[in-house]
Amino acid sequence: MEAFLVSTGIVALAEIGDKTQLLAFVLAARFRRPLPIVAAIFVATIANHAFAAAIGTWITSLMGPDLLRWVLGASFLAMAAWTLVPDKLDEDEAQLAKYGVFLTTLIAFFLAEMGDKTQVATVALAARYHSMVAVVCGTTLGMMLANVPAVYFGDKIANKVSLKLVHGIAAVIFAALGVATLLGAGASLGV
Template sequence: MSAFFISTGVVALAEIGDKTQLLALLLAARFRKPLPIVAGIFVATIVNHAIAGSLGAWLVTLVSPDVLRWVLVASFVGMAVWMLIPDKIDEDEIRIRDGAGVFTATVIAFFMAEMGDKTQIATVMLAAKYDALFAVVAGTTVGMMLANAPAVWIGHKAANVLPTRAVHIVSACLFAGLGIAAAMGMAAA
């Protein structure tokens, strides 16, 4: 159960101010149809994070436990640093075909925006760390929804209320803590 809660918390915090949260705000402002946008975010996240989690679980089978721990330590520390760099959304990520419906446009836009994003990489790392693929994917999906659904429902007000920089610092500390915990696990082994 800790894999679920850690995955939820890490991704929910990492998503604050992330480009996909900005995308949620843009889609909400453009389409003004929150339900299909939230549903699209959910579907895109499930698919994207299931692929990322499966990759993390597969990596565990390829790499020795000692090497994997060092990779996880470096990845978590790298993610902590990356959390301190503000995200910007590219215009290419928000282009939406005029013929696509709101749900379809959201699924495609979110899936593409998540490719190589912090939360996708975090999902790979969390799945590699915990032997609980379902719990990690469920947790990262819940974390994404906790951060993005309010952005859609409340719109720009949610972005202005949260101190994005402080949230990024807390997220960076969480990733650094996970890196330290992974390193300490190596020392105890």
């Protein structure tokens, strides 16, 4: 349950103001069809985060517990710093194909999420918690918690949320996970 809850919270916070959330705003404004956009974001997130969690799980099989602890601790600290850097939507990602709302959103969102903060966080969380299903379910829920309101209410809520505060909270959580991991928390989990 901890893996699910931590994954949900971290990704929901890290996603606010992230480039994939900006993409969700763009897609919602362009197509004005929220249901297929939300469905495509869900499918793209599951596919992307399942891949990322599989990588995280695989990484744990390559390293001994001591090395893994240092790598994960440093990774969480790096994610804390990265979370404080504001994202911008690349011009290439804003170019939308003419494949219909669902397929355009699916492709654009999946590609935008590759190498993104939340995907990297999913790799680290899967390696940390050794629970691929709980992490993927949690990170997917976190993505949906951040992006569904962006699709449905984007214009109305975008200016009411302090991105700096939300990113600061996410950074503190990542840093706490990093320090706890470096200090040996989770040793009973094999980390």
